[in-house]
Amino acid sequence: MIRVIAFDADDTLWHTERLYLGTKTRFMQLLQAYQSPDWIDARLLETELRNLQHFGYGIKSFTLSMIETAVELTEGRIRGSEVHEIIALAREMLQTPVELLEDVEPTIRQLADDHRLMIITKGDLFEQETKIAASRLGDHFDLVEVVSEKTPQTYRAIAARLDVDPTGFLMVGNSLKSDVLPVVECGAHAIHVPYETTWAAEHVPNDVANQYHFHRAHSIREVPEIVAKLNGRR
Amino acid sequence: MIRVIAFDADDTLWHTERLYLGTKTRFMQLLQAYQSPDWIDARLLETELRNLQHFGYGIKSFTLSMIETAVELTEGRIRGSEVHEIIALAREMLQTPVELLEDVEPTIRQLADDHRLMIITKGDLFEQETKIAASRLGDHFDLVEVVSEKTPQTYRAIAARLDVDPTGFLMVGNSLKSDVLPVVECGAHAIHVPYETTWAAEHVPNDVANQYHFHRAHSIREVPEIVAKLNGRR
Numbered sequence: 001m002i003r004v005i006a007f008d009a010d011d012t013l014w015h016t017e018r019l020y021l022g023t024k025t026r027f028m029q030l031l032q033a034y035q036s037p038d039w040i041d042a043r044l045l046e047t048e049l050r051n052l053q054h055f056g057y058g059i060k061s062f063t064l065s066m067i068e069t070a071v072e073l074t075e076g077r078i079r080g081s082e083v084h085e086i087i088a089l090a091r092e093m094l095q096t097p098v099e100l101l102e103d104v105e106p107t108i109r110q111l112a113d114d115h116r117l118m119i120i121t122k123g124d125l126f127e128q129e130t131k132i133a134a135s136r137l138g139d140h141f142d143l144v145e146v147v148s149e150k151t152p153q154t155y156r157a158i159a160a161r162l163d164v165d166p167t168g169f170l171m172v173g174n175s176l177k178s179d180v181l182p183v184v185e186c187g188a189h190a191i192h193v194p195y196e197t198t199w200a201a202e203h204v205p206n207d208v209a210n211q212y213h214f215h216r217a218h219s220i221r222e223v224p225e226i227v228a229k230l231n232g233r234r
Numbered sequence: 235m236i237r238v239i240a241f242d243a244d245d246t247l248w249h250t251e252r253l254y255l256g257t258k259t260r261f262m263q264l265l266q267a268y269q270s271p272d273w274i275d276a277r278l279l280e281t282e283l284r285n286l287q288h289f290g291y292g293i294k295s296f297t298l299s300m301i302e303t304a305v306e307l308t309e310g311r312i313r314g315s316e317v318h319e320i321i322a323l324a325r326e327m328l329q330t331p332v333e334l335l336e337d338v339e340p341t342i343r344q345l346a347d348d349h350r351l352m353i354i355t356k357g358d359l360f361e362q363e364t365k366i367a368a369s370r371l372g373d374h375f376d377l378v379e380v381v382s383e384k385t386p387q388t389y390r391a392i393a394a395r396l397d398v399d400p401t402g403f404l405m406v407g408n409s410l411k412s413d414v415l416p417v418v419e420c421g422a423h424a425i426h427v428p429y430e431t432t433w434a435a436e437h438v439p440n441d442v443a444n445q446y447h448f449h450r451a452h453s454i455r456e457v458p459e460i461v462a463k464l465n466g467r468r
Contacts (some may be wrong), residue, residue, distance in 0.1 A: 052311060054325055054328050054329070055294055055328070055360070056358075056359070056360030056361075057360070059294060060289055060294040060298060061294060063298060064294060064298070064321060064324065066315060067321065068318070068321050069314075070314075071314040071317050071321075072318075073320045074314060075314070075315060076313060076314030076315045076318070078314045078317065080305040080308060080309070080310030080311060080312045081305075081310045081312060083301060083305050083312065083317055084302070084305045084306075084310070087298060087301065087302050087305075091288055092300070094289070095288070101258045124290075124358070124359065124360070125290070125358065125359040125381075125382055126289070126290030126291070126358070126378055127290075127383050146359055146380075147359075148359055148360045148363050197357050200425060
């Protein structure tokens with residue numbers, strides 16, 4: 001029996017990657033006098049990946065990476081006004097209203113009737129708490145965990161704290177790398193609901209994913225049926 | 235009986251404000267050609283306070299505030315190399331080894347024998363987890379909570395989750411505003427252990443503090459004796 005259903009947040013419950021892509025486009029426009037969009041894009045990703053270990057995830061890290069990339073790309077010729085615009089982009093991102101994915105609200109409402117629901121999200125605590133409050137979904141979740149990384153150890157610790165056997169734990173999320181494979185490694189269940197795009201740092205090759213047993217859905221609205229099947233089978 | 239003893243982390247278990255002050259001094263040196271140190275200091279604090287609601291606490295927020303202040307103070311004349319130096323300051327801050335306050339290790343070790351210990355710290359999840367791991371104190375604590383704000387509601391929720399009555403809960407920390415007054419408001423116990431300096435945003439006037447009943451200590455090593463007294467009295 002599935003006792004706890006946990007959801008990832010960014011790009012599972014609400015749009016996030018879209019916001020990053022939009023900001024990246026404006027960042028490339030800002031620097032178009034200095035370099036080509038493709039070159040800027042590649043250098044930004046490089047900076048982001050290098051900074052992850054120092055700065056972690058989230059909009060503030062992303063912004064510091066944009067500023068650093070801008071300084072490097074322009075060989076120090078970046079203007080103060082341009083740095084200011086990058087910080088303004090960050091503040092705008094942080095103030096963008098939360099936009100739920102289609103069917104999220106009715107599905108969460110339906111599942112909350114019979115299950116203990118939680119959110120397990122990676123990233124910046126301050127940003128995630130702000131978004132959860134803005135989503136108005138908070139009341140449906142018994143527990144919200146903001147974690148710095150999603151490893152099998154992360155999920156094992158959460159299941160232990162909830163006193164739930166892995167076979168009674170289901171995770172739903174858009175990232176194979178963070179929401180699916182480490183969960184399956186713990187002997188728990190996972191449903192992969194891909195988002196329209198995947199950030200390069202979260203990419204998993206097909207031949208790796210194919211070694212794991214998990215469920216696939218096109219939309220969150222398929223989750224209740226998969227849960228019913230999982231419960232019926234046991 | 236005190237059942238749970240919770241500790242703040244920054245400037246209670248390890249030095250933090252010192253690191254910020256050191257970085258601030260280097261920031262003022264970097265910009266000394268443009269403005270006087272006092273003026274830079276005042277403007278930086280202004281930017282920090284304004285950004286708290288958007289960016290939250292921590293080194294990344296502080297860095298974005300430094301960059302923003304630098305752009306404004308120089309009226310956009312800041313050079314790319316100077317922006318780069320500010321980001322390098324941030325990376326250095328994040329890589330500075332954790333330095334425990336005096337007597338922290340033996341006191342925590344002693345208290346852990348008879349009590350359930352936890353850390354309740356405000357700020358950036360990624361930074362705090364990194365510091366807890368680096369402190370090598372993690373094993374003495376049953377639970378670590380990184381929160382975005384420390385209000386009475388925060389403490390009430392934690393006590394409820396631990397199934398502890400407020401009268402059995404003790405908080406130890408250096409900030410009257412965050413670690414002491416909201417705890418006392420919940421009917422729980424608090425010990426104030428001031429740090430060598432207090433960040434302006436955490437300042438509480440004496441006449442406000444005097445309306446609350448809490449314990450005062452000069453060093454964390456006085457905590458076990460206060461706990462013993464609290465337990466003896468009941």
